[in-house]
Amino acid sequence: MDKKKLLIYAHYYIPDTASTGQLLCELAEGMLKQFDITVICVVPSYLGIIEDKYKTQKYYEENINGVKVLRIRVPEFSKAKKTSRIKNIVAYFFGAIAATFKVEKQDYVFSVSQPPIFGGLLGVWGKWINHAKYIYNIQDFNPEQVIAVGYSRNKLITEIMMIFDKFSCKRSDLIVTVGRDLVETVHKRFRGKKVPNTVMINNWINEKEIYPLPKNQPKVMEFKNNYGLDGKFVIMYSGNIGLYYDLENLIKVIEKFKDAKTSDGRNVSFAFVGAGSILEKLITYKEEHHMDNVVFIPYQAKGDLIYSLNAADIHWCVNAKGIKGVSCPSKYYGVAAVGKPVIGVLESGSEVRCIIENTNSGLCSEPGDYELVEQNINWFLENAGTDKVMEMGNRGRTYILDYLTRDISIAKYTKEILSL
Template identity: 75%
Template sequence: MACKKKLLIYAHYYVPDTASTGQILKELAEGMLDTFDITVICVVPSYLGTIEDKYKTQKYYEEEINGVKVLRVRVPEFSKANKMSRIKNILGYFFGAMTATFKVGKQDYVLSVSQPPILGGLLGVWGKWVKKAKYIYQIQDFNPEQVMAVGYSKNKMIIKAMMFFDKFSCKHSDLVIIVGRDLVETLENRFPNGKAPKSTLINNWIDETEIYPLPQNHDKVLAFKKKYGLEGKFVIMYSGNIGLYYDLENLLKVIEKFKPGTRTADGREVIFAFVGAGSVLDKLVLYAKDHHMDNVVFIPYQPKEDLIYSLNAGDVHWCVNAKGIKGVSCPSKYYGLAAAGKPVLGVLEEGSEVRYLIEDTKGGFCSEPGDYDHVERHIRWFIEHAGSEEVVEMGQRGHKYLMEHLTRDKSVSKYAKEILGC
């Protein structure tokens, strides 16, 4: 039997961290073990900022997870609200991963992700040079376009340098893998006159064996609802990173128009649930408290094995991006919502990948970011039609399309084929 080719993956986060890219890379790596001998270089578990004591004594930690070799880099703890501590943490990973590259032996292919911004791509170039390997750059988010879209930095020199380095990473790749139709346009706009590097579109996915529709009377769905005061309520849920790129502070002001005690057509009290953590969570909690928004609840991140129950506890789910994110980032949370068979309240720019998916399947309603009156009308529609077949069928259509086109096996087999062919 021929020896399998060796593939090195640079992943800022990897399981058990709850970052969506870390989860996707776990499923990708484990799904390609029949084709490749895979090593992942990532940080010690630290997505929420804290690090267990067992990961504080060495520079590197080796382990194996379900057949994937994992080399972890120790990094400093950080606070998501403190920009400088985050930068130190990210640089700790970047330089640690560069050194770790010398520890993993010969590699035939190197795959890196666009996280952390700019540095993820540069790590891939580094791995290509050190290992004399083919380099595949998977772009989940384009930067500095994302930084510019949300105003995270307005320093023109920094933005110009970021663009130079990320274009450098693209140019030195043997293949760029992009996760949305609108992101393809962004790559082509970076390199006009047909000079864009070789690229291919492969959608993100969800493991449909881990997330799927459950009946509302399922014991663990009921237990989740009881724990967080959602029993008997109509739950409009946001699940994921409560961060900068989602305009959640302004959406909370839209939610404020729906006073505590608002009831649906079928008599249920309306509750808005935010599940997760992130840099704007404290602001949202404070705003809701100051404005006596007793119909808003904040729920901690759920372990991956419990995500199926929390997603099924929502009647309708938000999938949102701030204005300017079209062509820059693709919210992978959509795939989990479709897998759970839930209708989607999209706040997404026209022409963005996930908006295409929602509108093509008639799996929910979409508004433009910033069009808060339109968002309010869609919330009212769901409240007025709660419990109807119309709402149920929305979720079913999204789930049907996902099962036919967006399963893990379909996307992972495309990755293996494209990597071997680059």
Template identity: 70%
Template sequence: MISTENNLAKKYRNGNKLLIYAHYYIPDAASTGQILCELAESIKDRFDITIICVVPSYLGIIDNRYKIRRYYEENINGVKILRIRVPEFRKADKKSRIRNIISYFFGAMGATFRVGKMDYIFSISQPPILGGLLGVWGKWVKHAKYIYNIQDFNPEQLISVGYTMNRKLTDIMMWIDKFSCRQSDLVITVGRDLVETMENRFVGKRVPNTLMINNWVDESRIYPLPENHPGVIEFKRKYGLDDKFVIMYSGNIGLYYDLENLIKVIGKFKTGTRAVDRREVLFAFVGAGSMLDRLVLYVNEHHMDNVVFIPYQEKADIIYSLNAGDVHWCVNAKGIKGVSCPSKAYGIMAVGKPMIGCLEAGTEIRCLIENSDCGKCCEPGGYSDVEEIIHWYIDNANTEKVMQMGMNGRKYLEKNLGRNMSIERYAEELLKL
């Protein structure tokens, strides 16, 4: 009986060959890589899946074992991986990052010829513009259905933070990405405001087939832990968070979060400030990114001893780091509405912690925070409001009111944003094409 079921599953998968251009994939810590890993491993019983991605290199460094050949074939939990060697880079160095991305793009184009027949092509909007073009390339080469997953809209994101002011360049980028959208059989975005952006891009005319599916976190692996859990105690001890009221930022310390200005707000809370429960207030930044060096420099220059920087955590340890925070930041820079969706919110909700949401009204995550009553929100750039919210959490630390706010997020996540709900929608939509 088991053998017959396995044969049927194999036959089913063989009729649904799915190629995913992932850029980053596990063990890299990129959020999109983690999401695509969980998606692939959850639907591998219905699809024969191949991933084309870079060798592990999210932080810019490449292990020597991945510096020998151009391509590396692996199999992780039943998912076939074809990795591409790329140059090392530094996140703060534009030229090295561009060189790295271009190498992935052309390497992935070549890798497409190495993976055989495909029925479906799935690409994400990373790297910007080129991710969509890879999907078009895969569609043409494999004569397959193409699904374009837009996690971030570009060039809108680059324009919003002033990464480039070259109008000709951004116009070309817009034309290319709209072309990728039109070539797709389905565009999937991750927020209601992102669906509106798609409609605005095409001014309501010939809008590509578009729908929204929320990102997720695996709520069975990321969940609330008691303060005395050994893993939480060890994390706090290791990074000096013992007996502190911790306000934590966890994730990419990059361009799109206005962290340079938020660190100035944090500077108004002097070392030694204590919460109402007498714990000393500490601000923790967990992660890495292009803005990290600037934040570290600012903190050192202003002798902000109540700020600590903690490196990216292994996937197995994220549950401990998230539970170590009493309150979490969930922020975007002004102008990001309809452009990007900070998926870190799902992990914060999963561990039952309240949020400080610096997010524009009407954005997907702000709507989730307000609908679930799991945090306090203000507009990006409203720095006096940010300061007021921090004061409120300090004045209500460890109270039933704050703890209930955090658990509201967990309950809302379980009811409306479960991992299996989103993944099942992805599988259903692919099979409809």
């Protein structure tokens, strides 16, 4: 029997390091037994730079591990400049609309809520053109996210954004969100009336690729040596260094630990692994305040992520105030998979904070409660090297293995799509 055809609109796809691109890659490859899958995405460009080999044609066709990938050429951009980013996003949007005609008729269309608003509209477009069932995967709600972090204070713009995204929700056959608080947001949007068909499926980590390693594992040691972390107590932030994480205020808390040591005598180092729109601000703050124990490290290749995550003793998992029900920090799943405890700066009732508190795999505080953030850091410094800290991390990993593996979540996606 012929497999059903599934079209995925993905702003980014591997080898781009965007978390949604990595996630959608694993989802697509995990559903190949049930579906013939095509992905429409941009040429690799998550950091704003495009390789010369992707600058000569409008479209590029590839096959990656059995998934057909149709890439769209877009302009290079700067993450720090709004107009530059918008130009890039608009180019993807119209390029993807045109690219829809380059693929054969589809049975299902799947789009993700990135880029904001455009991702949902592309899914509606694909549904109309193909007369297909449409699955709208909401990783982040907008304009709620834009409003929460003050990215735009223009009420007219945010109201128009809401009209368009509610339109995408209404036209979907299924909304999949990634947290119980995000399901609540769908109901709030529609005030409990004619709520679109909505389910929650957690994001995941591939526990076969990301798992605990010994501290003296050669690749872990190499990573630590490369960035001056050897022998240090490392508190790490790994992921997008962008607007939605309150990092500009959290680095002021970190400043109080410039000369800190753990109870077992180690110097404390704060590592930021990744890139994003506020990276330069953080670097400038570090330099102006002579914070020698802060180090900035580039994004790691997917195959090396296991080593960087294992190099930390503790990981941050943070969101800015107002992000509850709007976005879910999937970085937690990788942190838990390597068995590391968490300093959570997350609103009560948000998906990841519920998991951390239910499993006692870290210490949490509300965004903006910087005094409690400081207390939580001090607790880890006082208990460094003890069984208390190790057991915290182990509980998080156990929960991942029991409930949040890649196979568990992908099986849920497959079942929900085929039931439409």
